Amino acid sequence: MDWDKLRIFHAVADAGSLTHAGDVLHLSQSAVSRQIRALEDSLNATLFHRHARGLILTEQGELLFDATKSMTKRLDAASARIRDSEEEVFGELKVTTTIGFGTLWLAPRLKKLYEKYPDLNIDLMLEEKVLDLPMREADVAIRMKEPSQADLIRKRLMSVRMRLYTTQDHLNRHGPVNELRDLKNHRLICQNINSEQVGAGASFVQSLLGEGGQSLLYVNNYFGVLQAVLHDLGVGVLPDYVIQDFPELIRVLPEIESAEVPVFLAYPEELRQSKRISAFRDFVQEEIISHRKQLAKKGNP
Structure with a gap:
C-alpha cells in the first residue's frame, strides 16, 4: 500500500x-x-x-x-x-494529569523547569480521563492511582490524603468546627461522589455526607473547590498538597481524613531513554522533596 x-x-x-x-x-x-x-x-x-x-x-x-x-x-x-539528544533537552513533551494536581501543584512549579530547559515545550493536558500512553495520547502521566496499562515504566512519587479546610473569615461568621456534627452548620464543598475521581476521595466525601443536613456545593475538580473555599463559601474537601501554596487555609477536624492516595508517574517503555522524560521526572521528584521539606518546617505531616 x-x-x-x-x-x-x-x-x-x-x-x-x-x-x-x-x-x-x-x-x-x-x-x-x-x-x-x-x-x-x-x-x-x-x-x-x-x-x-x-x-x-x-x-x-x-x-x-x-x-x-x-x-x-x-x-x-x-x-x-x-530527536532526543544525548546531551540536550528540547522539543515537545505531552504531560497529562488530573485537573486538581495540574492546576494547584504542577503548573505553578513549571517556571523552574523552563528556566533549566528553555528549549523544552510542555503540552499540559489536564483531565480526569486516563489517556493511553502506549498509543502516544501523552508522553508522561501523573496519576492518583497506579497505572494499569501494559508496557509502562511507573514510579510512585508520593501519597496524598483528602482533608477538610476552610478560612478564618468563614469560621468567624458560621462558628467553629470542633466535632463532625458541627459540619451541619457549614456548607460542604466537594466533588460529587458519582464524579470521576479516586475512590478514597469519593469514600471520604460519602462518609461526610452520611451526617446529613448541611448545605452542599459540588464542583467537578479541586481547583474549583479551592476557589470556593478561598472565597469563604464553606468547608472544602481538598488534597493535602494545597497547604504549602495557600497558607490562609485552616484545617478543621484534623483527626478526620481520607485513606492514602498514591501518586504515580508513568511513561511508555519505548521512551525509557528520552532525555525530555528524564528531565521532567527528575524535576518532579526534586519538587516533591522540596515540598515535603517545606511542610516539615511548618509542622504539617
Missing part, C-alpha cells in the same frame, strides 16, 4: 474535507482528490461518503483510519526518540 496515499487519506479523514486536507499538505484539492480515488481503486472500496457539508468515512474508511491513527502515533513515538 502506498505510504503517500495513506498519509493523504489520513489528513482527509482527520480534516473531513479535501480542501482543508490540501491546506495542511500544501496540495491542491484536485491532487488530493486524485490520490484518494487512486487509493479507493487499489483497495476496491469506497472510503468516504461525499456530502455537500464534507466527507464522512464509510465503514471501510473507519477501519483504515483506525490503522493510520495507530501508525501516526507510532511514528510520532519513533520521531520523538530520534
Whole structure:
C-alpha cells in the first residue's frame, strides 16, 4: 500500500474535507482528490461518503483510519526518540494529569523547569480521563492511582490524603468546627461522589455526607473547590498538597481524613531513554522533596 496515499487519506479523514486536507499538505484539492480515488481503486472500496457539508468515512474508511491513527502515533513515538539528544533537552513533551494536581501543584512549579530547559515545550493536558500512553495520547502521566496499562515504566512519587479546610473569615461568621456534627452548620464543598475521581476521595466525601443536613456545593475538580473555599463559601474537601501554596487555609477536624492516595508517574517503555522524560521526572521528584521539606518546617505531616 502506498505510504503517500495513506498519509493523504489520513489528513482527509482527520480534516473531513479535501480542501482543508490540501491546506495542511500544501496540495491542491484536485491532487488530493486524485490520490484518494487512486487509493479507493487499489483497495476496491469506497472510503468516504461525499456530502455537500464534507466527507464522512464509510465503514471501510473507519477501519483504515483506525490503522493510520495507530501508525501516526507510532511514528510520532519513533520521531520523538530520534530527536532526543544525548546531551540536550528540547522539543515537545505531552504531560497529562488530573485537573486538581495540574492546576494547584504542577503548573505553578513549571517556571523552574523552563528556566533549566528553555528549549523544552510542555503540552499540559489536564483531565480526569486516563489517556493511553502506549498509543502516544501523552508522553508522561501523573496519576492518583497506579497505572494499569501494559508496557509502562511507573514510579510512585508520593501519597496524598483528602482533608477538610476552610478560612478564618468563614469560621468567624458560621462558628467553629470542633466535632463532625458541627459540619451541619457549614456548607460542604466537594466533588460529587458519582464524579470521576479516586475512590478514597469519593469514600471520604460519602462518609461526610452520611451526617446529613448541611448545605452542599459540588464542583467537578479541586481547583474549583479551592476557589470556593478561598472565597469563604464553606468547608472544602481538598488534597493535602494545597497547604504549602495557600497558607490562609485552616484545617478543621484534623483527626478526620481520607485513606492514602498514591501518586504515580508513568511513561511508555519505548521512551525509557528520552532525555525530555528524564528531565521532567527528575524535576518532579526534586519538587516533591522540596515540598515535603517545606511542610516539615511548618509542622504539617
